[in-house]
Amino acid sequence: MTSSAPHSPPRTRYPRQDAVPAPDTYRTRTAGIRLWDGTLLSEVVTPRHDLAARPRPFPVQRNYFHTAALEAGARWLRETVPLERDEYERLLTEDVGGFVSWVYPDAQPARLRTLIDFHHWAVWLDDVMDRRTTLETSLEACSVLESLGTVELAPFDDFFARMRGQGLHEGHAGRFLTAMRAYGASSRTEVHARDDHTCGYTTIPGYIANRRRSAAMPVYFALIAWISGVELPTHVYGHPLVVQLENACSDYALLYNDAGSFTKEYLAGRTGGTFVRLLSHELQLPVQDTLYEIADMAAAAADDLEAASDLIDTSDLPAAHREHVHRYADGLRKFTGGVNHWSNHTIRYAIGQPMTDTAPTSRTGDRHHLRTGRAK
Template identity: 25%
Template sequence: MSLITPTATYTAITHSDSESAGFILPDLFSDCHYPLRMNPHCHHVSRASEEWFFTEGHIVEPEITKFMGLRAGDLISGCYPDADAFHLRVCMDFLNWALKLDDDLLVVPDINVVWGIRECCMSAFRDPINTQTENVYGKMCKSFFTCFRETGGPRCTERFIRTMDLFFVAAAQEVDDRIKGRVFNLEYYISLRRDISGCKPFFAFIEYTAQIDLPDEVMLHPVIAAMEEATNDYVSWSNDILSYNVEQSCHSTHNLVAVLMCEQRMDLQDAVDYACQLCKGTIQRFEDNRAILPSWGEEVDKQVAIYVQGMQDWMTSSLHWHFTSTRYLGKDGPTVKQSRIIELLPKMPL
């Protein structure tokens, strides 16, 4: 099955950043100035979700120690600060599953593996009660999505399932690109990144945790769609800046900075600075559209305000999390936050 649409074009990777010793991180916090709010249930829910994850995912040392450094619970607690303990737990289980899947997709040998994972997981999402599978990904989906369906609204549930399918299709494309050493041009990379980021299904959790189920006419409105896109782009592109060092060390090309260096023939620092300006533009897009939100009536408007706040929380929490988690900056997150200097890691042998 071909994943490449007729409009997709590729650029061979010819630019080398081997002479760069590192780069200076732009001041991302000056643009994303929203307050960070943390869920009071963070600690005990995180511990419960971790125990579930280690058991269901068959995680053993040294992977357990490595995972604990990710501080995944901090990210989710900042994204859903008003959720009760039950709904927060489902969010955390989903994130832990997603982080495992993201790591495992980096080493799958071909896209057929992705299609197999997609099949069992999508089956679990559509019918978690009756789906039978021994696949570890599918079993974990069955576990957390059974809980999701207990209180998730029908429209919210369908949005999650649909956007998860988009994620799997994009994930297969990313695997195929990695294996064949390709990188998209900027326009097509941005389009693909919006599906592979995982933001879209996580947006459904904003509704889920708040126990709202927004009408389709609201969610399909161009202003709401523009705010979702701006949030997705900010989370994705700021992640690309902060994850670039780790990704370049393992020769990954699915990164905004790498795409800019290749297509625009920028050096590393110029590409990072330009990516930062793109991030700044996403914040402005978000605010511009917030200012022109239409009204759907008092009750729906209250729910829309919750959804908009949830998108804002996602931008804030994801940015702060990068500096407390060891996922991309190792143990140097607090130091990098102060110095804003990132020294490049050596590339792994091919």
């Protein structure tokens, strides 16, 4: 992809690569660390659940073409993206490319291959924003995302051109690019919050509203619509029911991530800028109870996605669009099921901490009112 400007656009400078500390054993890394409530970090357990165990299970199916696509994606990552060997090996070990094979089970082989390349690149860049030690490095990564479509960027230009050749038409492409730029801008807000060692938000709805953008979920929504063959006018995406479907999917992914990655985030030095800390203070809960609460909030989002999907046929959506909204909701459910399965098995979040199983349906429902208007 190149700019429409008459002269060659400037090339984007990739963010500098700061050193990543060598991994250590979990027990050694957590020894003696006490959290803000006095709990020893080594005694905190990570809650998880299985959406396939619900009374109406969420779909979990790995794309049939994942083996060849992952092998080709690993070669592309090594040859195309400017990353150190340990970063390369970490992305493969964490099955970052494999995530795509779970959340897009219906993608055609060529599209799956392209999506794996995109996801490897995007997660690497997200890690630059998230894992590095300097504010400058993180903000440079945000700038890369914010500039997409206006500068030459070899890896992105490569897989984006393939997407266009594989049927990503102007509507889907525009939505994808807009979401990527917004992802960079909202991530800039989170970077500054982390640098200040505070969550940066004072209310649960405020945090959720930003995370619905900075968690890159609108990017995934554009890709889900493409893979699922969804063709809807722009205004239909703004329909309250469609927004409810998207928000439920987004909330599940971000909340389940927040609960599952807490220990790793804390060890990485992000002690203040976490949702766990915000919710713990707001509800006056110990850290362990807060993690259980967040896992339950994620289950409530899955409940809501299921319930909202059942409302499509009786909604005021135009009859001509309902089939495509059903198709979109199906893609969102498959994405959610894939997120759950991959998150439960990747070592990206499981770094040795004990795990405990929780219910895949919510005990209390959406008691924080995330999808009733206050968190818009």
